[in-house]
Amino acid sequence: MTSTVPAPSTHPQALNSVRAGETPPAEDPALQAVFLDMDGTLVDTEGFWWDAEKAVFAELGHQLDEAWREVVVGGPMTRSAGFLIESTGADITLPELTVLLNDRFEARIGSRVPLMPGAARLLAELRSYDIPMALVSASHRRIIDRILPSFGPDAFALTVAGDEIARTKPHPDPYLHAAARLGADPARCAVVEDTATGVAAAEAAGCRVVAVPSVAPIAPADGRVVVASLEEVDLAFLRTLITGMN
Structure with a gap:
């Protein structure tokens, strides 16, 4: 299988963050x-993510099925959020939900995990x-x-x-x-x-x-x-x- 390797991110702590002088x-x-x-x-933190998802959707007027936890775990935010929007019928866009979930997760974890x-x-x-x-x-x-x-x-x-x-x-x-x-x-x-x-x-x-x-x-x-x-x-x-x- 072949795959195109994307260009490095410019974020200072991201993909180009190999330490100077590191041994190959x-x-x-x-x-x-x-x-x-x-x-x-x-x-x-997987439990924290699920707590954040449940809280956000409760505020949107929806209750998440516990069986969905295995579906959304481990995947990209777009896939998990998209699945939850489709499953609940919540009136929210994917970008809006992504911001809400990240905000709620950050508030949940505090300064240390x-x-x-x-x-x-x-x-x-x-x-x-x-x-x-x-x-x-x-x-x-x-x-x-x-x-x-x-x-x-x-x-x-x-x-x-x-x-x-x-x-x-x-x-x-x-x-x-x-x-x-x-x-x-x-x-x-x-x-x-x-x-x-x-x-x-x-x-x-x-x-x-x-x-x-x-x-x-x-x-x-x-x-x-x-x-x-x-x-x-x-x-x-x-x-x-x-x-x-x-």
Whole structure:
């Protein structure tokens, strides 16, 4: 599968945010980079998004069906918001709803968000071994920038936001973009994701995937390992994921 890699964003903390003097990922012939999703993978925010969606639609006079939560989780804002408008018949445009949802989510999370179990330890280990890391999210740049301080300074060599890519998850473009920006072979990149949408994007890009399901179950498959928590994931595990597939 081929995909056009979009031009880098001009945002100072966005796609061109590779740290100066960073060691090229090609030094490790096996694992060259690690890409991590944000909501539900590194930070415990999927429930916050659902709370925001329910609150906004309640103000519009509609009640969301709990079964819809699995439909909207992990996807781009346009897909999730569009699905909810169509399902409820709410009298609101997609751009208007997108702004309301982002506003309500930001108000809900405050200044800090809780990290998922094992996230801080995994990020610290990867940093200590100079493994290039990219945060690859379907969330918008304004949301990523609000959450980034929760990971500490310079946590990632690169961050990719959903509103900076022409086609975001489940398309492979965000992960192909991250690999290109870090000079890595997608087949030698490990991706950590919590939703079927994110897993589909990573696998379409040719990456090896660790799935840590948050809201809906994800089945194991070739090139994919499913674990219960990030506490089961470390650098040795990620390297084995790459070398074990060769």
